[in-house]
Amino acid sequence: MSECVISVEGVSKSFGALHVLKNVSLDIYRGQTVCILGRSGTGKSVLLKCIIGLLDPDQGTVTVLGKRFATMTEAQRLQHRRQLGYVFQGAALFDSLTVGENVGFSLYQDRVSDDTIRQRVTKRLEMVGLGHAIDKYPRELSGGMQKRVGLARALVQEPAIILYDEPTSGLDPLTTDIINQLVLRLRSQLQVTSLVVTHDIRSAFTIADHIIILDQGRILAQGSPEEIQNSDLPWVQHFVSGRALETELLDSLGTSSYLPGPTATAAVSPPSPALEPRHPTAIRRQAIRPNAPSDDNDNPPQA
Numbered sequence: 001m002s003e004c005v006i007s008v009e010g011v012s013k014s015f016g017a018l019h020v021l022k023n024v025s026l027d028i029y030r031g032q033t034v035c036i037l038g039r040s041g042t043g044k045s046v047l048l049k050c051i052i053g054l055l056d057p058d059q060g061t062v063t064v065l066g067k068r069f070a071t072m073t074e075a076q077r078l079q080h081r082r083q084l085g086y087v088f089q090g091a092a093l094f095d096s097l098t099v100g101e102n103v104g105f106s107l108y109q110d111r112v113s114d115d116t117i118r119q120r121v122t123k124r125l126e127m128v129g130l131g132h133a134i135d136k137y138p139r140e141l142s143g144g145m146q147k148r149v150g151l152a153r154a155l156v157q158e159p160a161i162i163l164y165d166e167p168t169s170g171l172d173p174l175t176t177d178i179i180n181q182l183v184l185r186l187r188s189q190l191q192v193t194s195l196v197v198t199h200d201i202r203s204a205f206t207i208a209d210h211i212i213i214l215d216q217g218r219i220l221a222q223g224s225p226e227e228i229q230n231s232d233l234p235w236v237q238h239f240v241s242g243r244a245l246e247t248e249l250l251d252s253l254g255t256s257s258y259l260p261g262p263t264a265t266a267a268v269s270p271p272s273p274a275l276e277p278r279h280p281t282a283i284r285r286q287a288i289r290p291n292a293p294s295d296d297n298d299n300p301p302q303a
Contacts, residue, residue: 002029005161005193006051011060013046020046021057022217028210030160033187033194035204037239038214044197047214048165051195052084053077065160082106085154085162085192089169091146093138093153099125100134103153124152127189128182144175151182155190162186164196168203180206201240205229213239 006028013021020043028034038044049055050062053069061068064084069077093102101108104121112120125131128148138146147167154162167183168176180203186192198204204211205225212222213236221228221236229240 002031004028005030005065006195007061007063008047008051009061009063011047011050011057011062013043013050013055013057020217021050023060024214024217024219025060026212026219026222028193028195030193031187031191032210033183033196033208034210034212035196035198035208036212036214037198037201037204039199039239042214043217044199044214045165048163048195048197052081052086052163082157083160085157085159087147087150087154087162087164087167089166091138091143091150093146093149095138097137098134099130099136099138099141099149102138102149103134103156105153106157120156121152124155125149127155127186128152142175144171144178147171147179148182151179151186155186159192161193161195164194164198166198166200167196168198168200176200176203179203183207215239 004027006026008024008026011021011024012019024043024047026034036044036047046055050057051064053062053064053072056070061070064080067080069080072080093099094105097105100118100121103124104117107117107120122131122134125134128151130145130148130152133141133145133149138149141149151167164183168179171179183194183196184207187194194207196204196207205228208225210222211225211228213220213228215235220239221231221233223231228236231237231240
């Protein structure tokens with residue numbers, strides 16, 4: 001079996017009375033591309049910050065490349081993070097620096113020679129199709145190009161693991177496909193391990209070989225894309241189909257039990273468990289290691 005490079009065991013995280021992560025456990029192995037799927041506010045980004053040591057969990061442990069951030073000094077954390085590449089949701093580029101200076105920023109901090117920096121920056125920009133943009137400024141690039149610059153920056157330290165925070169958020173379908181193909185190409189060329197946090201179901205099915213569904217701070221199910229698509233677990237069906245439960249629609253519209261319309265006089269009932277699966281491919285139960293929600297009454301607001 002491949003080496004486990006990220007291990008999360010029983011992690012919980014709260015902010016005051018708000019319980020964001022609840023007993024989350026997962027393992028990611030070298031060379032895998034794992035997508036953590038979930039709606040907005042389910043704790044995905046908080047989990048990512050716990051994994052890279054920006055947040056310490058209240059309970060549980062996180063081990064990355066054999067070490068735990070919780071036992072390190074801040075200087076040790078910074079050094080260990082050099083083995084991790086992080087792609088920010090909004091690119092997070094310095095407007096006053098050129099594309100090349102943005103990509104090579106961490107190398108300047110390491111006092112690497114200018115010639116070496118230029119070579120490594122050029123190599124990474126060419127890898128994401130932006131070698132021609134090395135002397136441009138971020139404002140001269142489209143949003144999709146800026147995200148590719150952010151990816152080149154994450155690669156410049158030659159990391160063992162790349163972490164993506166909503167890499168396709170706000171992009172049009174064509175640019176989204178370009179980013180997805182880059183993720184696949186980097187896995188093939190560099191043999192890196194990738195952890196992608198996203199709510200983009202189509203992208204997850206395109207790039208992942210393992211998918212984890214997170215909802216209200218808990219892992220509901222995990223498995224290969226095929227196992228997730230073919231699952232007949234109700235909560236997986238509704239998530240994959242992209243359709244809200246009627247009860248969720250009512251919650252989002254308010255407390256009224258009635259739908260608008262000239263003859264809206266009957267309360268909407270929740271869907272019957274006997275109804276056939278909503279997703280057309282959900283035809284058989286798969287052993288996808290479901291983590292069903294607990295039976296307790298603890299149901300805090302979403303993060």
